[in-house]
Amino acid sequence: MTGAADISRTCSRCSRVTTARGGRVPKFCAICGQRLPETAAVKYADRPPGFAPPAATASLILGLCAFIPMVGIFFAIGAVWLGTLANDQINASHGHLGGRGMAAVGTGLGLCAGMLWLAVCAGCRLF
Numbered sequence: 001m002t003g004a005a006d007i008s009r010t011c012s013r014c015s016r017v018t019t020a021r022g023g024r025v026p027k028f029c030a031i032c033g034q035r036l037p038e039t040a041a042v043k044y045a046d047r048p049p050g051f052a053p054p055a056a057t058a059s060l061i062l063g064l065c066a067f068i069p070m071v072g073i074f075f076a077i078g079a080v081w082l083g084t085l086a087n088d089q090i091n092a093s094h095g096h097l098g099g100r101g102m103a104a105v106g107t108g109l110g111l112c113a114g115m116l117w118l119a120v121c122a123g124c125r126l127f
């Protein structure tokens with residue numbers, strides 16, 4: 001889902017559709033000068049395709065840190081939260097952002113570590 005049609009914006013005042021020319025996306029309407037709405041496609045148009053949002057990278061790192069004893073549970077919560085956040089950003093970008101796998105792995109690691117530490121805590125209370 002890339003191309004000129006993907007990075008076009010409709011003016012809220014005169015309803016004229018402004019499309020990108022030469023890869024550059026205009027910020028204002030050519031007809032009435034109204035500031036054009038910022039869409040996800042426009043927001044990420046200057047990023048290389050498949051660019052991973054920082055939240056996805058952070059989620060993966062936190063997911064790995066989540067297996068550290070004692071403090072891991074906090075990293076696990078962060079990994080799941082950031083992984084979910086990154087996934088939302090990726091969905092909202094309409095194919096401009098990558099890193100879906102990274103966000104999924106980060107969330108998965110966070111969930112696994114979270115359950116592991118909850119099981120460890122439950123085990124400590126039992127014995």
Ligand SMILES: [Zn+2]
Binds near residue numbers: 011012014015016
């Ligand atoms: Zn206009």
